[in-house]
Amino acid sequence: LSAKLWQPASKRPPLGIDITCTKIAVDFQNLTAADADSVIRQNLEILREATGTDSVCVALLDGPGEHIDSIAVARSVFARCSPEVLKGEALEALPWIRSRLEHVRIIEFRDTHAVRPEQAADAARLASLEIRSLLLIAFGVQGVVRGFLALASAEPRESWDVNLHLLLKLLGTSLASGLERIALAERLASVQERQDLALPCANDGIWDYDAPSNRTWFSPRWKEMLGFAPDDAIASPDWTRMVHPDDLPRVSNAMRDHLAGKTPMFESMHRMRHTDGEWRWVIGRARARLDEEGRVRRLVGVELDVTERKLYEEALFREKERAQITLQSIGDGVITSDAHGRVEYVNPVAEELTGWRLEDVLGRSIDEVFRSFHEETCEPLENPMTVAVRRMRPVKSTRPMLLGRRDGNELYVESTASPIRDGTGKVTGCVLVFHDVSESRELNRRLSYHASHDVLTGLVNRREFEQRLERSLKSARARETSYALCYLDLDQFKIVNDTCGHAAGDALLGQVGALLKSRVRWRDTLGRLGGDEFGVLLESCSLEEALRTAETLREAVRNFRFAFEERNFRLGVSVGVVPITGDSEDVAAILSAADSACMAAKEAGRNRVHCFEENDIDLMRRRREMQWAARISNALEESRFELFRMAIAPLQQDEPGEHYELLLRMRDEGGKIVAHPEQ
Secondary structure, rough: OHHHHOOOOOOOOOOOOHHHHHHHHHHHHHHOOOOOHHHHHHHHHHHHHHHOOOOOEEEOOOOOOOEEEEEEEEEOOOOOOOHHHOOOOOHHHOOHHHHHHOOEEEEOOOOOOOOOOOHHHHHHHHHOOOOOEEEEEEEEEEEEEEEEEEEEOOOOOOOOOOHHHHHHHHHHHHHHHHHHHHHHHHHHHHHHHHHHHHHHHHHEEEEEOOOOOOOOOOHHHHHHHHOOOOOOOOOOOOOOOOOOOOOHHHHHHHHHHOOOOOOEEEEEEEEEEOOOOOOEEEEEEEEEEEOOOOOOEEEEEEEEOOOHHHHHHHHHHHHHHHHHHHHHOOEEEEEEEOOEEEEEEEEEEHHHHHHOOHHHOOEEEEHHHEEEEEEOOHHHHHHHOHHHHHHHHOEEEEOOOEOOOOOOOEEEEEEEEEEEEEEOOOOOEEEEEEOOOHHHHHHHHHHHHHEOOOOOOOOHHHHHHHHHHHHHHHHHHOOOEEEEEEEEEOOOOHHHHHHHHHHHHHHHHHHHHHHHHHHOOOEEEEEEEEEOOOEEEEOOOOOOHHHHHHHHHHHHOOOHHHHHEEEEEEEEEEEEEEEEOOOOHHHHHOOOOEEEHHHHHHOOOOEEEEEOOOOOOHHHHHHHHHHHHHHHHHHHHOOOEEEEEEEEEOOOOOOOOOOOEEEEEOOOOOOOOOOOOOO
């Protein structure tokens, strides 16, 4: 192959593709990653000698195809052109060539000093490399232009021979084919390496069915999953025996639908038999490749053992079902929310208490569903679930609160809110348990009322009256304000009771209680202390004001007419007034003084007011009489009375018989004989 053969002026027939060019093409097609560089360089030198050009080069582009990444050059010893300088250069320096780089497309320059305007930039760059003429062919790998093969000469040419065009197309195609083989081999090696690394690590079992040979390949994990030994040969297993009979119809239908093109992939959860006879739950997925006639050519599947997960799911379902039944059965309302306060669940009792149905409440803010208010001031309260999440601990209501229902009604509830945490301790939600206490609260209110009030008159009873009297005494001792006590005892009440019966007496007490209540101030306390006895505790009241109030009450009772079964009765009331000061001994002493003053009013003629005074002789006498009455009563109960006799003898003349004086004497608490009342 002489360069003279390629001269256009030659009269000899053009050179065809001879054995040398064929060898180059074959070498390019059989490139391997190990020898690609050396084979390309050797064949470039052969090609240069065969074509008689100054230099031949193969340039490979980078990944994006923007720069010349590498270039292999073969040139004669005295050649001036130097295409190797283009290594690393951007294709932007050769814009006309760049715009025409397509797979096996020929690009030529006959003379870089005489070009069209659009070729000027490329020609200038080539001329700077001492290249006057150029024949270039681009080649692509996997659909992307990856480089070019070029013949370069330092001399201009009138034309490039058509045989050189054909030769470059042959060699460009061969080089592209060889590089394609290298790329595919590298890709296949990468896939194989990935498979070799991934299969032992994957938890999925893989099987591959080849229809023409009717053989199936199973991965080591698939064999291990179902109890087969790694070296067990399983060419074509009987799937009908391996799949659980209850699952087989469903699995078969799903596979038929996939093979018929109804589903893009076969997918099923079913049971498969282990070699030890145990049934294992697996998730199976498979995809098929069909031939032109719609028959299965290849079927590849992946199966994952989910037996433990299935058992956990079943156990979790049972627990959830048990929890759901429990929540629906308990008498308390239960609301659960996420960490942001959005409702996730309400049980039937919570639906009834709040007025919200489950389907309406999902996703709503808990503040919209559970609206609570202070039971006395009706001020809005912070939602207990919000408080529990913020404090990260359970929060229990200390007293009942008002719950605003969806329909606008209200009821009293007590609640406990607790945060829900995940395995790391992070709060993921909250649960609120609450119950209706309206009935029990009303019952407690009634019990409290009946414990402190008289059922017949509705006034405070003696126990409550004494407690308020105790507080008043403490206030008086603290010099906060002045108090007074009026002790009222109805006159003629026994006549009404004996004449008309207890029903009339009860009616009379109720009417008198209402009458007295209408005559006292709102801050004063009126109570029934016993049978027909009433007490009035006057707050912020001097003794003079207390006496005027007592007179007002007495006058009101005197003017009162009690009618019962066509009978009319006039009543009176005796009132004892006692000032409450810091010097007062205790509640018992105050009540005793008031009672004594009331009795003094009765003894003075009834229907009058008597004021207690410390040096009142009549009250002191009555007190002493009452004390002696109590001592005598106690002595009778304790058998401390004794009979004594004293002989009576005449002073002047004897009389027949014996005479004695009998004396009844009382012993005191110490066992001594009481000789006279002063003792």
